[in-house]
Amino acid sequence: MNPRKRLVFSILLIIVCNLSCSASMASTGNVNLEFPFFNLRNLTLLGDSYLRNGVIGLTRDLEVPSSSSGSVIYNYPIAFFDSTTNITASFSTRFTFSVDNINPTSFGDGLTFFLSPNNQTLGSPGGFLGLVNSSQLTKNRFIAIEFDTKLDLHFDDPDENHVGLDIDSLISIKAANPMMQGINLKSGNSITAWIDYSNEQKKVEVFLGYSNLKPNKAILSVDIDLSDYLKEFMFVGFSASTEGSTELHFIENWGFKTLGLHPARPRIHSHNVSDNSVPLRPPIPVSDSGNRHHKKIGLALGIGFPSFFCAVLVVFGLFSVKKWKGTKTEKSLKAELMAGPRQFSYKELKSATRGFQQTRVLGHGAFGTVYKAFFVDSGAISAVKRSKHTHEGKSEFLSELSIIACLRHKNLVQLQGWCVEKGELLLVYEFMPNGSLDNMLYSETGEPLKWSYRYNIAVGLASALTYLHRECEQQVIHRDIKTSNIMLDGSYNARLGDFGLARLMDHDKSPVSTLTAGTMGYLAPEYLQYGKATEKTDVFSYGIVILELACGRRPIEREGESQRMVNLVDWVWKLHSEGKIVAAADARMNGKFEEAEMKKLLLVGLSCANPDSAERPSMRRVLQILNNEADPLAVPKAKPSLTFSNSLPLSIDELVSDCEEQLEIRID
Incomplete structure (x- = not known):
């Protein structure tokens, strides 16, 4: 790389690093999500969930009784605990849901709003509410509010129409019947729920209503400290399930916010602080000539630096046009990858596939060979698609990556990551245990x-x-x-x-x-x-x-x-x-x-x-x-x-x- 290119690259690297730091700090602060209707841009659908006309359906829409479970999860983890300040966030969520049924006698089982450290939370049908795996009852960790429509004695349910607070178990810490305030979960009507947790008061409250006006009295109120259960980052979402039922579960809109967290403070004190927050010191005398000299320097820097920065941008622009002319697919690939799946190192993938060992081969295709990959650190299993060393393979790689990185649907194989190193083109997918x-x-x-x-x-x-x-x-x-x-x-x-x-x-x-x-x-x-x-x-x-x-x-x-x-x-x-x-x-x-x-x-x-x-x-x-x-x-x-x-x-x-x-x- 010649000196000019190196200079441009170094300046841009500094700028990108600064922007990355800013983004990182912002991500640790409070969030405020609003979904007046849904699309698949920021959500992942799992199991039998689906999107139709801006509304999320969580269980299979059939006229005959079936067993079904589904969940929808917001794609990005949310900060709930700041380890540097030892602050746990309060949070508040509001959503409108409905539980409908073409056969009122075929009810069950209900839906949940949950927080989980896992972004793949999907459980079994029936009384497990799509939240807990029936064969691994302690696998999934969660804090959930259940809206249960079936009496299941196995989970100590009080009745067939209740709201409960669950933590790592479907046996509720406390439950209440919303019929006490005239709310029937199975009415088929749109019901708005408000769930509030105050870390100061150590209290969870759940409100329900048939309108958008929040009631004064909570359906469920639980005095509990969630700081032991709220991890530094967690995912939020909804789940539901049925078993031998035609019950349908819909989420129509959703809002969620956290309160109490603050962005990480920069080490240099800001000048924009109140007099009470910083000790006052006597001013240090400075000569007038020195002051004028500093003003001239400041003026020169004020004019010169922006001009230099603009010049750098112009040089970089010319360099970029020259370098990337005629390589639109490469440019498109980078644009998609920056906002899409994570980048794996070649070393990671080679280790996970035992050096792309033949015993790890899952299959072959026009693109190349697919290997089973086991990542020791996380215990995760994935499928790694390794391209053939041809121009056609590269073209297909770029096409597949640019397309599937933007897609989110429960019946599409989810892309987890990618790697372009050592002349290799590799894609990492979620592993499908039952093959093709x-x-x-x-x-x-x-x-x-x-x-x-x-x-x-x-x-x-x-x-x-x-x-x-x-x-x-x-x-x-x-x-x-x-x-x-x-x-x-x-x-x-x-x-x-x-x-x-x-x-x-x-x-x-x-x-x-x-x-x-x-x-x-x-x-x-x-x-x-x-x-x-x-x-x-x-x-x-x-x-x-x-x-x-x-x-x-x-x-x-x-x-x-x-x-x-x-x-x-x-x-x-x-x-x-x-x-x-x-x-x-x-x-x-x-x-x-x-x-x-x-x-x-x-x-x-x-x-x-x-x-x-x-x-x-x-x-x-x-x-x-x-x-x-x-x-x-x-x-x-x-x-x-x-x-x-x-x-x-x-x-x-x-x-x-x-x-x-x-x-x-x-x-x-």
């Missing part, structure tokens, strides 16, 4: 995937694609939806990943033609022909995936001894034309499925895989159909056909060969 869908669906050992899991996967994937196509700030076309890119978490929920082929698009604008990318067998006819990716090409791929879920067959496979090529869509459509579409169900399930759900899933699959893109439904419509919020689409008995000016680029044998090469089994 293709591995689970086509495993020749063990029990076949249960029908309830399969249907839930179809719903979860539809929810993720609805978000990508319609609900995030810019539309995302994934372009490579297939079973090997769908991961399964510990509860067999679908998590869509591998955004290396995705492209961001502004909503309501025509897509830009690109080279065809993706996996044969999942590509829409018009995409193969023209290379133009749209949301309808994603819909086609989704249709193939859910036909695989229902039938347990690959998109194109060889059949029996004849080794004849069979196209899954053609095979299912033929059975539909004969009036026996349910016969396409995976035989390994031995009939253990809901016939109406099976038929619905198969018909939705055919609708999405319609050769005519204009006839395919939107993913929003698909999600509504699967959630019984809209009627199924009419599917013609005969498969529609399209005619192109040129023949398809590959023969059926070439399609199968390519498909077999790309469908590699992932090993946990």
Whole structure:
């Protein structure tokens, strides 16, 4: 680096460090959050929670009884204790919620507002309120206010309509029935809750009302010192659960603030203090000539330093333009990373994967190899995707990172971090204990995937694609939806990943033609022909995936001894034309499925895989159909056909060969 560049870099480093220090000090002070309605920019959805029309739903929205748990957590930790001043914060929160039910006799279990040192707090369904893991009752640490709608003697509940204070246990320290003030938690009406903790008074108070006016009298008042439980930094959020119930839990708006903390004080005393706060000293006499001399120096510095600073900025600007001209993807990458996931060191990732050992390989893909990583210090397990040393690999890395770093949805694989060192490009994701869908669906050992899991996967994937196509700030076309890119978490929920082929698009604008990318067998006819990716090409791929879920067959496979090529869509459509579409169900399930759900899933699959893109439904419509919020689409008995000016680029044998090469089994 030449001297001029070094000077510029040093000055900027000092400025950045100063700004970082300021930001750090500010983060230790009081916070004031306001969410008049919700978006996913600063929130993480876990479990079955979802966002719809600015409102958070915490449990699954179904017309049939189900077991469900979900939580929503504010992304950033909040300071509750200042170790330098030994001050614990007071806090206050206000939110509006509702508990609704299409079947009033099918109630339970309730919701909570919680504070936790863990930003992944998600518990079991039922009486565990989505807050506590049923198999590890002491794992999650929390302070919570529960709004319980079911009498559960296991947790010493007083009744089926109560508010309680819980600390690290669902057996409440104290509980109260809001019906004493005319508040029915299960009324379906919007209820506003105020929760206040005063560190000076060592008291927690909970107020409830049907209006925005805070009542004078608290529903619940507990004299308790929370300073022993409030850590230096904690996460705040909501959770809820059901078990064999149709109860729904919604958070409509939310405000939260802390009080009593102060930003760290600078070491140099500020001149803006009162006379009473600083001891007075007699003035020191200074000669007039020296004073004039100091004034001249001050004037010179006052004019010269800003001019010098502006000159530095100009030089830096020219240097930046010259250096980064023609490398927009690198610039975009840095912009996303500064506000996004954390940067790992290569040493960390190499150690966590035991030197990228073969025994740690989870799978392979077009981008590179995926390794299981165990971080000894934190005990966390992640998946590390290591790129191939090619230009194409770098391009896909930049694409995937810039896109997924901005996305937040419960059915997307969450990016945890990244690393660019030693010529390596690496992404760090949350670990999915049940691997990929293709591995689970086509495993020749063990029990076949249960029908309830399969249907839930179809719903979860539809929810993720609805978000990508319609609900995030810019539309995302994934372009490579297939079973090997769908991961399964510990509860067999679908998590869509591998955004290396995705492209961001502004909503309501025509897509830009690109080279065809993706996996044969999942590509829409018009995409193969023209290379133009749209949301309808994603819909086609989704249709193939859910036909695989229902039938347990690959998109194109060889059949029996004849080794004849069979196209899954053609095979299912033929059975539909004969009036026996349910016969396409995976035989390994031995009939253990809901016939109406099976038929619905198969018909939705055919609708999405319609050769005519204009006839395919939107993913929003698909999600509504699967959630019984809209009627199924009419599917013609005969498969529609399209005619192109040129023949398809590959023969059926070439399609199968390519498909077999790309469908590699992932090993946990």
